[in-house]
Amino acid sequence: MSYLPYLLAVWIFLVGLFGIVRSRNFIHLVVCLSVTQSSTYVLLLSIGYVKGGTAPIFKDVKPGTKAVDPVVQALTLTDIVVSVTVAALLLSLAILGKHRAGTMDPEELHPMQG
Amino acid sequence: MNVIYVFSIVLAGAAALAVVLTTDLLRMAMLASFYTLTLVIFFLLLQAPDVALSELVVGTIAYPVVLVVAILIDRAE
Amino acid sequence: MTRRIRLTVFGVAAAGFAALLIWGTLGIPDFGHYRGRYGQILNHAAVNERQTTNTVTAIVFDYRGLDTMGEEFILFASVTGVALLLREQRKDVPRPRDEVRSEAVRAIGICLVPAVLTLGLWVVAHGAITPGGGFQGGVILSATFLLVWLAGSLRTYVRLTPTPYVDLTEGTGVGGFVVTGLIALLIGMPFLHNLLPYGLAGKLSSGGSLPILNWATGLAVTAAFLLLYSEFLEERSFVIAGKHK
Numbered sequence: 001m002s003y004l005p006y007l008l009a010v011w012i013f014l015v016g017l018f019g020i021v022r023s024r025n026f027i028h029l030v031v032c033l034s035v036t037q038s039s040t041y042v043l044l045l046s047i048g049y050v051k052g053g054t055a056p057i058f059k060d061v062k063p064g065t066k067a068v069d070p071v072v073q074a075l076t077l078t079d080i081v082v083s084v085t086v087a088a089l090l091l092s093l094a095i096l097g098k099h100r101a102g103t104m105d106p107e108e109l110h111p112m113q114g
Numbered sequence: 115m116n117v118i119y120v121f122s123i124v125l126a127g128a129a130a131l132a133v134v135l136t137t138d139l140l141r142m143a144m145l146a147s148f149y150t151l152t153l154v155i156f157f158l159l160l161q162a163p164d165v166a167l168s169e170l171v172v173g174t175i176a177y178p179v180v181l182v183v184a185i186l187i188d189r190a191e
Numbered sequence: 192m193t194r195r196i197r198l199t200v201f202g203v204a205a206a207g208f209a210a211l212l213i214w215g216t217l218g219i220p221d222f223g224h225y226r227g228r229y230g231q232i233l234n235h236a237a238v239n240e241r242q243t244t245n246t247v248t249a250i251v252f253d254y255r256g257l258d259t260m261g262e263e264f265i266l267f268a269s270v271t272g273v274a275l276l277l278r279e280q281r282k283d284v285p286r287p288r289d290e291v292r293s294e295a296v297r298a299i300g301i302c303l304v305p306a307v308l309t310l311g312l313w314v315v316a317h318g319a320i321t322p323g324g325g326f327q328g329g330v331i332l333s334a335t336f337l338l339v340w341l342a343g344s345l346r347t348y349v350r351l352t353p354t355p356y357v358d359l360t361e362g363t364g365v366g367g368f369v370v371t372g373l374i375a376l377l378i379g380m381p382f383l384h385n386l387l388p389y390g391l392a393g394k395l396s397s398g399g400s401l402p403i404l405n406w407a408t409g410l411a412v413t414a415a416f417l418l419l420y421s422e423f424l425e426e427r428s429f430v431i432a433g434k435h436k
Binding site: 068070081086 | 194197198201203208212213216217219221222223224225227229230231233234235237238239244245246247250251255258259261262265269271272273276277317320321322324326327329330393412415419422423426
């Protein structure tokens with residue numbers, strides 16, 4: 001039972017991969033990619049948890065009380081904001097693909113054409 | 115491991131499955147935002163307020179706007 | 192290779208991969224028994240060394256400031272990519288008539304704009320003390336301008352965020368980070384060494400050059416998201432107007 005957060009990360013990763021493989025629309029594909037990426041945040045934060053620890057903010061709290069690991073939180077924080085920008089770049093690629101080829105279906109777009 | 119941890123983990127797993135299995139695009143955008151909210155609850159239970167604030171702000175403001183406008187461009191053509 | 196064959200192959204591969212991942216997670220220490228040393232040392236030392244009460248922000252902007260600079264460059268590069276892909280000659284495309292007509296929506300929008308602006312500035316400024324910082328507050332500040340579009344019309348939003356100024360703000364934000372590091376290099380200290388005095392923990396101006404980096408990041412993130420919104424919205428109005436020609 002104590003491995004449940006790690007199993008959640010594995011589950012979300014596999015569900016996202018399944019969505020990418022089965023997808024019929026580029027926008028749906030980008031959202032599934034974003035779900036897959038969020039599984040890494042869950043894994044990182046679950047590793048850093050300390051039982052009985054509090055948040056690593058020490059205003060009005062004596063420094064030295066048991067707190068969870070702050071390094072993994074710092075890694076995850078910047079990653080969340082930047083991943084939205086990358087998803088926007090992928091969506092603009094999908095829009096351009098629609099302009100050129102007329103379809104948003106990955107099955108109908110062949111890599112080499114013309 | 116309390117009941118509330120198990121509940122939030124199950125909720126997040128179910129929301130991820132729901133996002134992947136939806137076919138209608140606008141509903142998928144709403145469900146993606148809801149999945150972000152379930153992750154915020156889980157991050158708060160893991161004692162990470164900075165990360166929860168970041169995910170909340172992104173999942174409510176930036177991500178749905180970009181997604182919905184892309185879906186509308188797709189529909190307008 | 193039809194779709195069914197592809198899905199079957201994926202199913203087999205995913206089963207093997209899942210078994211490997213689950214076997215891997217059984218080797219991680221139990222949930223709640225973290226054993227790393229770096230995080231514990233920083234928890235004990237950050238308040239006294241750098242005079243910041245928020246350890247996470249101290250790590251993001253001070254102890255691991257170089258990694259945050261790399262992330263800002265990722266942000267800058269992807270926003271430049273979006274601008275390159277979607278920015279066309281749009282000078283003679285009419286804007287759609289999409290003014291919001293409901294009085295209640297307009298009233299709520301007008302009342303919310305100063306509240307959200309104050310909240311965004313507060314979250315950015317208090318990054319060193321409470322949960323917050325440049326990244327979170329930057330997105331909230333971009334929501335201020337988004338409310339102008341949602342409760343008004345696209346014309347107002349475009350007039351409020353002219354593209355040359357938004358580009359300039361984003362460049363200032365990302366460049367300010369690098370310039371702060373280079374100034375430390377010119378003095379003779381290592382790159383991104385702290386320039387300002389440390390101050391007292393719990394006050395707004397504390398933590399060396401953390402306030403400068405914090406505000407630079409806030410500016411960069413705000414401008415990046417404003418650019419993203421205006422690119423997508425103008426692309427949509429271009430598509431709608433092109434269809435009606």
